[in-house]
Amino acid sequence: MTSLQQVTANDVLETAKALRWEVGGNFHEQLVETIYTEAANIADRATTRPDQKPRFDFDRTLDRLVTSRLWGFPLMIALFTVVFWITISGANVPSAWLATLLLDIIHPMLKQGSAIIGLPWWLDGLLIDGVYLATAWVVSVMLPPMAIFFPLFTLLEDFGYLPRVAFNLDNIFKKSGTHGKQSLSMMMGFGCNAAGVIATRVIDSPRERLIAILTNNFALCNGRWPTQILIASLFIGALVPAQLAGLISALAVVGIALLGVLLTFAVSWQLSRTWLKGEVSTFSLELPPYRPPRVWQTIYTSIIDRTIFVLWRAIIFAAPAGAAIWLVANITIGGASLAEYLIGFLNPVGLLVGLNGVILLAYVIAIPANEIVIPAILMLTVLTIPHFANLGAGAGVMFEAGQVETRAVFTAGGWTLLTAVNLMLFSLIHNPCSTTIYTIFKETGSRKWTVVSALLPLAMGFVVTFVVAQVWRLVAG
């Protein structure tokens, strides 16, 4: 300080370099140790611990149970089955109410209203039979299960169970050659794949992060839960006596979700051995303490933040899709509608993979949002079967959504158990929605990986459904 010359930045660096030799190689350890010792001393002075013998520790006992090798996975499956069972059996009744209100009461009123004003038939059809019905359908199908599922899921998260799930899965991820934190982004993916893709930021290694992004699609997102739940209750639940139907449907949905987890492992494993070879990084995962969830606040925020948010997104996409469906069904070229041409074109491929042209067309229409797949399928099915079209609904009108009627539409559309199973499989595996694809592009900044992330699952979806269809037909004769 007293030196006459100005001390420069370079002098500082030179001195530091020289002094570094003096302090020796264990400087870092010494520093860390000093900090730790001081922290321990200060903490000790400030804390008075309960003067007790090691008492029954609820947290530790619970942790031993939920992360045990033997009980960890069965408990996890049981817990999620219960959540889905509550969702499925609890959503039926309000779904039916909403369907009655929106489709049986409000829709005819709107039709009457437009007749009184004298709207031209095409505007009346486009707005009321297209846009209104599509959104009403989405609300009545999606709102009740989401209003039940999201709060339950958030309560589990708030309580601290999800990190335990991640802990259980960590070892398998490591064996798949990927980062254990992928279990966290996968759990987020069960809510929304776009959110799951963003959540992969917790993974530092670019290689492992890319794997996590590419496989996030196999975490069944909430846009696909309603499809799974509906098809499972209509076709799988119907195979067993009524009192078991709810449980069996729930198990079928859990089975699909688990299959998604297995696919995540399999694809991660494959990727880490081919395109994305590399070392597995280690990390420490802290199991946070269990905390009593704030029930009302959780229910409030999960309904506002997740349910309404997802529903709103679905409605935004459903409205134009409803208009598109109505137009496709009502623009005719040479006596047949555009939709009939498209369905006829896609039908051979559809049947080959155990689906049909209607389902494939519905998936094309529903690329912006998986939520509207079922409404689109229903409407297109109704359209291609004259028997239903004559019911007075007219071309391009989404059909009423009661469970019995829905099943009747599907059966009339030539659906079998195979169609239902393959639809569930295809819904699980096929390409992510356009929002997720866009998010992947933003996160990776790479066209190549964005294309891979869209085409890889799509190809896998076709392969899996194709194989299932062939085996099924062989076995069933």
Next chain:
Amino acid sequence: MTTNNPSSPSMAACETCPVHSAANLLKLGVNMENWDYVVALAGNPNTGKSTVFNALTGLRQHTGNWPGKTVTRAEGGFVFAEHRYKLVDLPGTYSLLATSLDEEIARDFILFGQPDVTVVVVDATRLERNLNLVLQVLEITDRVVVCLNLMDEAKRHKLQIDDRRLARDLGVPVVPTAARYNEGLPELLNTIDEVASGKTICRPHRFQSQSPVLKQTVAQLTSQIEAAFPGLPNARWVALRLLDGDERIIEAIQAGELGKLSREEDETIEQRLNHINLEMAA
């Protein structure tokens, strides 16, 4: 101003009571233009930083009971005691020494962003581990408020924490809170305001090395750094980092970034931080 009004003697007490001012908390959400003070929110993962952040800004950043869910720097604003605050939620870290991306984001913000106040959210039930971070933050900046959070958990585990003792040992204000239940937040706001406006002066604890050789070496380098960068608030910390061979800090000295800190705040600092910060997806 109401102290000389004889008709309402109780008013004076009301005005100084933190609860009174807390009623005047104006949550601004993402609107944080023309702020007077910047407050950084640091802490270990899963100590309730995001809960504190949400409670103060009125934003609803997703909170969940697991570590590492805040992967980016989130920002929000609020008005308290007629000051406009910008609150920055940093990613949760256990230390500021190692070089993972989140630790770098947190450290760079505290170092180069020069927040007016750094609030370290601390898990009262895991005090020892959490204090490691506090001690490291105290090396970089002295305007620190310790938010002793999860006091509800501590009670559940029958732990008693002497927050006054802690405040004395650390040399900075310590505010016990249970952010999930909004307990202690008015007091926290008040303390932040006092530190930001300079009403409370912190005399932070600086850890002392046991080895005399080390002590002397650090002192020697520190005085040289002080000479090279007059006014630098954390010369000793820079010395420690240099002796540890921290590439990032060496780089900062070469690039002249550290020099800027000793003068006045520069706009490029904010710009540079925006580069570090991964952009929040819409």
